Amino acid sequence: MKRLPLAAVMAAFFVFLVWFVSVRQAVLFLIGIGMGSVLAGARFGFTTGWRRLIEQRDPSGVLAQLFLLALAAAVSIPLLAAFPTDLAAALGPPSISLLVGAFVFGAAMQVADGCGSGTLYKAGMGTPLNMAILPVFALGSFLGSAQLDQWLQLGAVKPVGLVAEYGPLQALLLTLGGLAVLGVAAVLWSGKSARWFDRKLLIGAVLLAVLAVLNLVVAGQPWGVVYGFGLWFGKIATVAGVFDxxxxxxxxxxxxxxxxxxxxxxxxxSITNIGILAGALYIAARKSSSKPSKPLTGTQWVVGIVAGFLLGYSSRLAFGCNIGAMVSGISTGSLHGWIWVPMAFLGSLIGVRVRRHFQF
Incomplete structure (x- = not known):
């Protein structure tokens, strides 16, 4: 689809939301479009950034992600403290479920070449594997949520919010200090000769931080992705009469x-997810923006789709993906985000080797 008719469809949907749903949902759709446009336009891949750090000792993607987290936290944490009844943090309970889910998610996202946001924007850009992964991601997310209570029975403690525990100043200092430590670790891992910064990724980080904060203010809750996937499949299962x-x-x-x-x-x-798909599709409408994908073998298709299912299932166990757990969790002062990151990175160390074995 060319850009002009696509823009017309997006504008019509925006008007539909304003008229029949709410102004808030229409604004969130616009925020989602911005997110999808930035993710696709800057090729801001959380999965790719981690993989380049592991395989190529290139820290630029990870440092851009840490910059995004620092900017979002610098605004979000004071906002949460100022408006405790209107805004909510992305809290998740430290648990066995979190440990297992984050590790599996980290491995699966490398094989599937996309986290929650990556799967969305690449599906929007027409990448065949990610388009096929999206429905099984939704299935996995739904099943993970349906079985979450059983996982939590293995061991869990109450969610810990740094803002509530220590106040906004200490929470922000702890968050920025932790991000600085991760940044130093990424640089040391990479070596002195590595390129630290990528201009396009840094611009993308700034824009995504602004959009994440806008999402928090407008929605009253942080940016999330995987809940929408599970909800979509849950609606289908409920209407079909196979789930009560x-x-x-x-x-x-x-x-x-x-x-x-x-x-x-x-x-x-869901509405920001739809916006992300639309924004990525708009970027992909430029003829020069998309390249033909390398054909996959039957084995690669099977492995990729299984990884996509595991992405959905594990993300619910881990209370979010790179967006819900890492970006939103850390930037709003949730302890579970800090547990998620090292476990997911350990999983990614395995995932990149699996990906290499199947020659993705």
């Missing part, structure tokens, strides 16, 4: 029951 949410500990929660019963356009995560 009232009997499930996760989906029987009032907010989740309400999301299942109302229009998907009312869900803040």
């Amino acid at each position: 949410p009232a009997t499930n500990p996760f989906w029987s929660q009032p907010v989740n029951m309400a999301n299942l019963s109302q229009s998907v356009f009312m869900d803040v995560t």
Whole structure:
């Protein structure tokens, strides 16, 4: 689709949201478009940044991600402290579920060549594997949420929010200090001769930080991705009569029951996900922006799709992906984000080797 008719469709959908849903959801759609455009335009891949650090000793992608986290935290943490009843942090309980989920997710995202946001924007750009992964990602996310209570019974403690525990100043200093430590570790891992910064990625980091903060302010909650996937499949399963949410500990929660019963356009995560797809599709509409994908073998398709399912399942166990757990978790002062990162990186060390074995 060319850009002009695509822009017309996006504008019409925006008007539809304003008229029939709400102004807030329409604004969140625009924020999602911005996210998708930046992710696709800057090729801001969280998965790729980690893989380049591991395989090529190139820290530029990871340093750009840390810059994004620092900028988002510098604004989000004071906002959370100033408006505690209006804004919520992305909190998740430290648990066995978190440890296992983050590790598996880190491995699977390298094989599937995309995390939650990466799968979205690459599907929007028409990458065949990511387009095929998207529905199985949704299936995995739904099943992971449906079984989450069983995983939490293995061991979990209450979520820890740094803002509530230490106040905004100490929470921000702890967050920035932790990010600085990770940055130094990435540079030391890479060596003195490595290129530290990539201008396009740094610009992308600034824009994504601004959009993440806008999402927090408009939605009242941090940027998320995987909940929307699980909700989409949960709606299908419920309508099909193969799933009764009232009997499930996760989906029987009032907010989740309400999301299942109302229009998907009312869900803040779903509407930004739709925006990300639209924004990436708009970028892909430029003829020079997309290159033909390398054909995959049957084995590569199977391995990639299995990895996509594991992405969805493990992301629910880990209370988010690179966006929900890392970006939103750390930038809003959640302890679980700091547990997620090292476990996911350990998983990525395995994942890049699996990816290399199957010659992706």
